[in-house]
Amino acid sequence: MSWLVALWETFTNPVFYKLTLSAATPLIFAALGGVFSERTGVTNIALEGIMLMGAFMGVAGTFLFGSPWIGLLLAIVCGMGLALLHAWASINFCADQIVSATALILLAQGLTGFLLEPIFGQPGSTPIFPKIPEVKLTFLGTDSFLYRMIGSLSPLVYIAFLLVIVSWFLIYKTRLGLRMRAVGENPEAADTLGVNVFRIRYFGVIMSGFFAALGGAYLSIGELGQFTENMTGGKGFIALAAMILGNWKPAGAMWACLLFGVAQALNQQLQSNPTLAISSTTKPLFNLLPFVITLIVVGGFVGRTRAPAADGVPYEKKG
Amino acid sequence: MKTNLRRVLIPIVSVFISLLVASVIILWIGEGGFGERFVFLGDAYRAMLKGAFGDTAAWMDTIIKMTPLILTGLAVGFGFRAGVFNIGAEGQMAMGALTATLFAVNASSFPAFIAIPLTVIVGMLAGSVWAGIAGFLKAKTGAHEVITTIMLNWIAYNITNWAVSGPFNDGLNNPRSPEIAEATKLPNILSSQATFMSYGILIAIAAAVVIYVILYKTSMGYEIKSVGFNPYASEYGGINVSKNIILTMAISGALAGLAGTLESMGLYYRFYGTLTSGKGFDGISIALIGQNNPFGIIFASLLISGLRTGSNQMQYVGVPKHIVTIIQSIIIFLVAAERIITSLLRLDKRKGGAA
Numbered sequence: 072m073s074w075l076v077a078l079w080e081t082f083t084n085p086v087f088y089k090l091t092l093s094a095a096t097p098l099i100f101a102a103l104g105g106v107f108s109e110r111t112g113v114t115n116i117a118l119e120g121i122m123l124m125g126a127f128m129g130v131a132g133t134f135l136f137g138s139p140w141i142g143l144l145l146a147i148v149c150g151m152g153l154a155l156l157h158a159w160a161s162i163n164f165c166a167d168q169i170v171s172a173t174a175l176i177l178l179a180q181g182l183t184g185f186l187l188e189p190i191f192g193q194p195g196s197t198p199i200f201p202k203i204p205e206v207k208l209t210f211l212g213t214d215s216f217l218y219r220m221i222g223s224l225s226p227l228v229y230i231a232f233l234l235v236i237v238s239w240f241l242i243y244k245t246r247l248g249l250r251m252r253a254v255g256e257n258p259e260a261a262d263t264l265g266v267n268v269f270r271i272r273y274f275g276v277i278m279s280g281f282f283a284a285l286g287g288a289y290l291s292i293g294e295l296g297q298f299t300e301n302m303t304g305g306k307g308f309i310a311l312a313a314m315i316l317g318n319w320k321p322a323g324a325m326w327a328c329l330l331f332g333v334a335q336a337l338n339q340q341l342q343s344n345p346t347l348a349i350s351s352t353t354k355p356l357f358n359l360l361p362f363v364i365t366l367i368v369v370g371g372f373v374g375r376t377r378a379p380a381a382d383g384v385p386y387e388k389k390g
Numbered sequence: 391m392k393t394n395l396r397r398v399l400i401p402i403v404s405v406f407i408s409l410l411v412a413s414v415i416i417l418w419i420g421e422g423g424f425g426e427r428f429v430f431l432g433d434a435y436r437a438m439l440k441g442a443f444g445d446t447a448a449w450m451d452t453i454i455k456m457t458p459l460i461l462t463g464l465a466v467g468f469g470f471r472a473g474v475f476n477i478g479a480e481g482q483m484a485m486g487a488l489t490a491t492l493f494a495v496n497a498s499s500f501p502a503f504i505a506i507p508l509t510v511i512v513g514m515l516a517g518s519v520w521a522g523i524a525g526f527l528k529a530k531t532g533a534h535e536v537i538t539t540i541m542l543n544w545i546a547y548n549i550t551n552w553a554v555s556g557p558f559n560d561g562l563n564n565p566r567s568p569e570i571a572e573a574t575k576l577p578n579i580l581s582s583q584a585t586f587m588s589y590g591i592l593i594a595i596a597a598a599v600v601i602y603v604i605l606y607k608t609s610m611g612y613e614i615k616s617v618g619f620n621p622y623a624s625e626y627g628g629i630n631v632s633k634n635i636i637l638t639m640a641i642s643g644a645l646a647g648l649a650g651t652l653e654s655m656g657l658y659y660r661f662y663g664t665l666t667s668g669k670g671f672d673g674i675s676i677a678l679i680g681q682n683n684p685f686g687i688i689f690a691s692l693l694i695s696g697l698r699t700g701s702n703q704m705q706y707v708g709v710p711k712h713i714v715t716i717i718q719s720i721i722i723f724l725v726a727a728e729r730i731i732t733s734l735l736r737l738d739k740r741k742g743g744a745a
Contacts, residue, residue: 116536156723166727169475169536173674174723181715188710189419308540315537352556358548366541369534370527 077347081340085219090339092221092228093294095325095332097122099231100286101310102317102324103238104279108154109319110242111275112255112381117157117172118283119307120179125150125287127183130197130298131190139203139292143285146292150284151277153179158276162269165385176307184300196299202292203227225293227285234282238321251275255379258386268386283307305362312365319379327368334361400728401679401686401721403735405693408720412713419709434709441703442696446582453591454657456695458483460594461649462673463691464601465642467682471605472638473618478524478539479646480670481546482517486647488550489516491654491661492558494570505573510593510651517647518640520546525639529632535639543670554663565663576656588656597645598684604641605684614638646670675718678725694718 081087101118108115125146132138132145157175160166184194191197206226211218242248253261254271262268286306291298309331316330317323338360342349349357416434420427442452462479469476476482490513497505524542527533551565560568576588605611616624617634625631653665676694680686697718701711724731 160723160727160730164727164729164733166723166729170674170678170726171723173477174719174721174726177671177675177715177719177722181712181717181719185415185710185712185716194710305540305544308537312537312541352552355548355552355555359545362541362544362548366527366538366545369537369541370531 073346077341077344080344080346081337084340085216087336087340088220089224090336091329091332092224093332094335095328096225096228096231096293097286097289097306098310098313098328098331099235099325100227100289101283101307102314102328103234103321104282104286105311105314106238106242106317106319106321106324107251107275107282108279109275109314109382110255110379111251111272112258112379112384112386113158113161113272113276114168114383115154115157115172115276115279116169116308116311117153117175117179118279118286118310119303119305120172120176121150121153121280121283122287122290122303122307122310123176123179123183123301124153125284126291126302127179127186127287127298128284129288129292130200131186133200133292134191134197139201142292143203143288146284146288147281150287151280154277154280154283155273157280158273161385162272162276165387168383168385180301183298187298187300194300197297199295199297200292202294202296225289227289227293230285231289232325235321235325242321247271247274252379255381258381258384262386262388268388272386283310286310309361309365312369315378316368318377330368331361331364334364396732397681397683397686399735400731401681401690401725403731404721404724405679407724407731408717411720412717415713415716416709430707433707434704437703437707438697438700440700442700447585448699450580450582450585450587452692452695452699454585454587455698456691457590457594457656458649458653458669459672459676459691459695460688461597461645461652462670463676463680463687464598464673464684465645465649465670466673467677467680467684467687468601468605468645469638469642470677470682471618472614472634473621474525474528474535474635474638474642476521476524476539476639476642476646477536477674478521478542478670479642479649479673480666480668481539481543482520482643482646483650483653483670484546484550484666485520485650486513486517486643487650487654487665488553488558488567488661489513490647490651491567491570494574494655495568496571497574498571500571500573502573505571506576506655509570509574509655510648513651513654514644514647517650518644521639521643521646522636525636528639529635550661551663554661558661560660567661569660570654574655575659576652588652590652590656593648593652595688597648598688601645602684610637646673672718675722678722 101122104118105115128149129142129146132142153175157171160171161168188194203225205223208222211222250266250271253266254268258268290302313327313331314324316327338357342354342357413431416431417427420430441448443449465479466476490509493512494509520542524535524538527538528535554567555565558567560566576590578586578588580587613629613634616629617631621631654661672694676687676690680690697714701714705711
């Protein structure tokens with residue numbers, strides 16, 4: 072019975088919805104990145120590493136230049152740089168994309184851990200810095216349910232949802248989007264018709280760096296104001312799972328990310344629920360929730376979704 | 391170009407380039423003028439060599455660290471042979487170690503000659519079941535093993551943390567299990583100062599030999615390699631691809647589980663929350679450097695464990711130990727994109743790899 076009470080308390084609490092949105096936001100960014108890369112035919116499991124890089128550079132930029140907005144810019148530039156490496160290896164040199172991406176994840180872990188000391192003078196985590204200021208929708212009335220739900224969020228949350236629409240438009244309603252889809256499905260045919268396969272793929276992969284870095288920066292300078300070592304904690308992979316569950320479509324990925332956001336928010340709210348009063352030794356078990364859901368979803372649904380036909384297959388020009 | 395020469399040359403050049411890049415980074419974090427920075431670089435590498443191979447204790451430390459790495463390297467390399475990328479050796483190692491420790495703590499009634507093999511089998515089985523979940527999902531639903539094994543890693547991490555901080559805690563408030571029964575402790579071959587080296591290294595090398603025999607001398611190995619080379623042709627030729635993928639993951643997981651089990655039985659004598667600490671992920675670099683060959687993997691493990699033990703010493707000179715992760719990532723990147731090296735060395739008869 073206490074479980075039902077706890078669930079009721081959770082669902083009637085505006086904080087639950089706020090937590091869902093803020094947990095989904097970094098996933099939405101990264102999943103959109105995955106969509107861009109994989110739609111052009113390059114798998115990118117390095118999202119995790121790019122997010123980590125974005126998270127670190129966001130704080131580093133804030134620290135070095137005194138403004139979280141410049142931090143955000145630096146995060147994006149570095150994220151795109153890391154993605155460029157992946158593009159170079161997998162497009163020009165036909166590298167195994169999974170292995171190359173694994174290397175980039177390690178590189179991001181190594182570099183961010185390594186640079187902590189020379190830049191901030193301490194290992195493990197950075198001091199706390201000012202975040203990107205939250206948008207206050209005070210006209211909703213600061214005591215209202217709606218205000219406590221969506222009234223004081225990081226601007227990046229709104230940007231994430233806006234970018235879902237922009238991505239949908241770009242992929243389905245523009246010539247560039249048509250070319251991206253063509254290159255991801257049948258690069259030979261696209262090449263014959265005069266589409267530059269390499270250039271389109273570079274665009275897709277670099278955009279994935281842009282998005283994933285935004286997701287990472289959200290974690291550090293959007294939410295926490297701090298970088299801690301390996302703070303992405305598997306979110307890049309959850310985003311990848313969301314992209315698959317969303318059938319490689321921006322809107323689909325967004326819904327999947329919201330589902331994982333719900334899992335995350337539920338986990339947090341139930342752990343601290345006074346009615347359940349969960350002991351501190353049992354709490355680690357609750358942290359399993361998002362990962363178990365991802366596993367079930369990927370194992371159960373992946374057969375029913377369809378990847379772009381040329382996803383992960385290097386393209387070599389004949390003759 | 392002869393493939394054999396190429397298989398040796400590519401990892402060696404990759405290691406060389408990665409050390410070069412690491413040197414640039416070390417020069418960059420150094421302080422003072424040009425000359426002082428080069429002295430700093432020299433000090434750093436000298437500290438690394440001394441820490442890894444300086445004296446008997448250093449050698450023993452390197453070999454102790456090498457033992458689990460051989461096994462996780464074999465785990466990942468064996469998977470690669472069947473075309474599966476088992477990135478979950480970390481979780482399989484943790485689950486293997488936890489289950490084996492659970493068994494070993496309660497095994498005081500057995501004599502050692504039964505308790506030791508039994509504990510080893512329990513640990514290998516646990517690792518193999520954990521990896522088998524991913525193998526089953528890949529074979530039955532097509533779920534990519536990279537995503538599923540990573541999720542299984544996080545699940546294993548949370549389960550083991552919960553176990554050693556709650557129900558399986560030794561009662562002293564540290565996240566660790568009680569000590570295993572005396573009968574399940576692996577005997578030591580050598581000891582020097584405060585360092586003890588167990589028979590684990592011999593078990594790891596024996597595992598490499600067994601994997602070599604499976605891969606090159608049995609029809610099972612032939613089928614597994616065939617599936618990795620071309621699953622469609624294999625299926626057409628009458629090989630059951632699903633069965634082989636599950637089997638490969640199970641063997642791969644058993645190796646990773648053994649890695650964790652030996653850490654508990656031969657080194658820590660209990661399960662710690664930090665027992666695995668990245669050794670499963672190191673398996674990826676090791677398999678790639680060793681080119682998925684069991685004997686190549688032994689040499690690659692020596693290299694990586696040398697870097698690791700050496701990096702501890704390097705920290706005293708003032709180089710963060712993360713430099714090793716950076717070195718490893720560059721090696722993996724270059725081995726993955728081996729055409730970068732072949733076109734760099736102009737070994738490729740075709741017009742390089744570049745567009």
